[in-house]
């Protein structure tokens with residue numbers, strides 16, 4: 001399947017849904033990265049203070065890169081993405097940005113008929129909705145429709161999920 005089949009408004013919704021599905025794991029990882037100096041730090045520092053610093057820096061970097069990728073998927077302004085690391089390293093600012101971007105992503109998915117239910121299920125569900133959109137007004141199958149107007153009733157379509 002071609003990747004561009006899932007692009008809406010310039011955003012690859014399949015990749016976006018995947019990224020958003022892993023947000024809870026990233027939050028857990030982010031928490032771990034913040035707890036690391038307090039929990040494992042005292043042990044690591046006895047072995048070699050550099051280990052402590054390096055592991056912390058790498059964990060923070062993974063979180064930052066992951067959030068930048070989400071911003072990139074959402075087509076956030078490139079300048080903002082490039083400047084983001086300047087604030088993302090600050091504890092909890094990363095969570096705040098992640099929350100805002102996740103909400104943006106969820107809204108975008110919802111506007112294309114991919115409700116929280118589908119995206120929570122699996123990739124297939126997301127693909128299914130995107131491949132078989134129907135008209136919000138008359139239920140006409142809009143599969144393959146690229147102009148965003150229903151040929152049956154002329155409604156300007158925001159896609160609706162097909163249950």
Ligand SMILES: [Zn+2]
Pocket residue numbers: 135136137138139140150151152153154155
């Ligand atoms: Zn219609």
